[in-house]
Amino acid sequence: MAVAVGPAASAFWTTRDPVTGKPVGVTVELAKAAAAKLDLPLELVEYQSSDEIAAAGSKGAWDISFMPADRKREQFVDQGPAYVAYMSGYLVRAGSDITSAAEIDRPGIRVGCIEGTSTSRTVEASMKYAGVTKFIKPEAAAELIGQGQLDALAMGMEALDELSRRLPGSRVLPEVIQSTGVVVVVPKGKAAAREWAARFLADAKANGTVRRALDRSGFVTAKVVP
Secondary structure: OEEEEOOOOOOOOEEEOOOOOOEEOHHHHHHHHHHHHHOOOOOOEEEOOHHHHHHHHOOOOOOOEEEEOOHHHHHOEEEEEEEEEEEEEEEEOOOOOOOOHHHOOOOOOEEEEEOOOHHHHHHHHHOOOOEEEEEOOHHHHHHHHHOOOOOEEEEEHHHHHHHHHHOOOOEEOOOOOEEEEEEEEEEOOOHHHHHHHHHHHHHHHHOOHHHHHHHHOOOOOOOEOO
């Protein structure tokens, strides 16, 4: 099972357990359920973005994963159904005068996003004047906006909400800049695996496995998509 590890949790991003150092989060809970369904041991393979996960799938590095749906990745993975909506937005640094997403694209504004994510492609396409920096390591972006060296950081709303609680004075802007579903994926061309994964996720939504995974990870208001 491939997982993306970052500085803040979401319905997609995992974080590290402060005691064990191992990834924890919604996708880890779903991975455990999938392994139990197959009666197989679970191995978590860690990456820093969805694009990294997708590219590694063509090399046989993992069997199943979850990520925000994105057309670019279809050359590497076959996408199944979604289990939750994934919305991205902006976090602005403490002391910033920015009050809306429309105010970000100005000369001199420094915007960060995570390399290899659909959010980063949305940000790059929308910016004409602001400077955009893509970070390979999400933790580096979080550290810089905490230090005031970035004016805004684009990520999933859930992760930004968590970051804002850890960075006094920072604010999550209300506008959603991208919305997609977090889907189950398998490496390209694995028809039987895709069929199994789609069936597993449908059952997991119906029997409450997805709801429990979200709740245990603190996302009690996140809605499971039909």
